[in-house]
Amino acid sequence: MEVKNKVVEILAEQAVLEPSDVKMEMSLEDLGIDSLGLVESIFAIEEAFDISVPFNANDPQESDFDISSVARIVEGVEKLVAEQHP
Template sequence: MEVRDRVIEIIAEQALMEPGDVKPEMTLDDLGIDSLGLVESIFAIEEAFDINVPFNANDPADSEFDISSVNSMIRAVEGLVREQSHA
C-alpha cells in the first residue's frame, strides 16, 4: 500500500469517514478531527510506517510536521519515510 493511501486510511478512520470521502485539500477542521484525534492519527502513522513524527502536541504550530491539510500530511510522511529508508 502506498504512503498516500495508508495516511488517508488513518485520517479517515479518525474522522469516521470512508477513505474515498477524504480529499487531499481538506483540513483537519473540515474532517472534524480534534486535537486528540490528531494525536491518535500521529501515533497510528508512526506505527504504520515505523517512523518518528516530529510533532509537538502542546504546540502544533511549532512542529516540523505540517498538518495544514491532508495533502501536506501525506507529503510530510513521505519525506519521513524516505529519510528513514536512507538512515
C-alpha cells in the first residue's frame, strides 16, 4: 500500500472531499479539518499503518510530527513506517 495514497484517502474522508481534490501543498485548514478532525485522522493513520504517531493533540506545535501540509504528513508517516516496521 502506498503511504501517500492512503494518507490522502484518510484526510479526504475526514474533509468530506474526493481524494483527487486533496493537493500535497494544502494545509489541514485548507481542507477544512479542525483539531478534532485532525485527532481522528491521526488515529486512522495509526490504525492503517500500524504505527504510533508522536503527536501532542493538546499542543501540535510541540509535536515531532509536522502537520503543516499534506506533503509533510505523508513524509512523517513514511518515516514512521520505516522506523517502526524495518
